[in-house]
Amino acid sequence: MQYFVVMIDYGRRGREAVVDPEITRREVVSRVASGEYKNICFIHEIADSAVDDITVEILAEAAVPEIPASGTDPQASRFDHVRDLRKHEMA
Numbered sequence: 529m530q531y532f533v534v535m536i537d538y539g540r541r542g543r544e545a546v547v548d549p550e551i552t553r554r555e556v557v558s559r560v561a562s563g564e565y566k567n568i569c570f571i572h573e574i575a576d577s578a579v580d581d582i583t584v585e586i587l588a589e590a591a592v593p594e595i596p597a598s599g600t601d602p603q604a605s606r607f608d609h610v611r612d613l614r615k616h617e618m619a
Contacts, residue, residue, distance in 0.1 A: 529576070532556050535569040543569065553586075560590035 534546040534556065546565070553573070559565045571583045 531574050532582075533570075533572040533574065534559075534565055535571075536565060537567045537569045539567075557586055557589045560586055 529549065531547065531549040532551060532553065536544045536546065538544065556565075556571065560568070568583065568587070570581055571586045573580045573582045
């Protein structure tokens with residue numbers, strides 16, 4: 529049998545161990561990425577009688593890539609600005 533233990537730290541309110549034998553590794557990664565699991569102390573994978581600390585692996589898998597806040601292309605904006613300057617110089 530394999531299952532995961534996610535230890536969440538609530539600060540002064542204490543800690544909570546989330547243990548669900550039916551949850552998969554993919555689901556743990558999904559919950560970390562979505563922010564459902566925050567302030568994680570550790571994530572352990574228990575398989576048969578072995579315990580592995582997989583916190584770093586799960587956090588790396590759940591990392592969301594950085595997306596620039598602006599959807600504009602800076603080079604295109606520069607070209608538009610130069611074109612506008614030329615247009616106004618001619619007038």
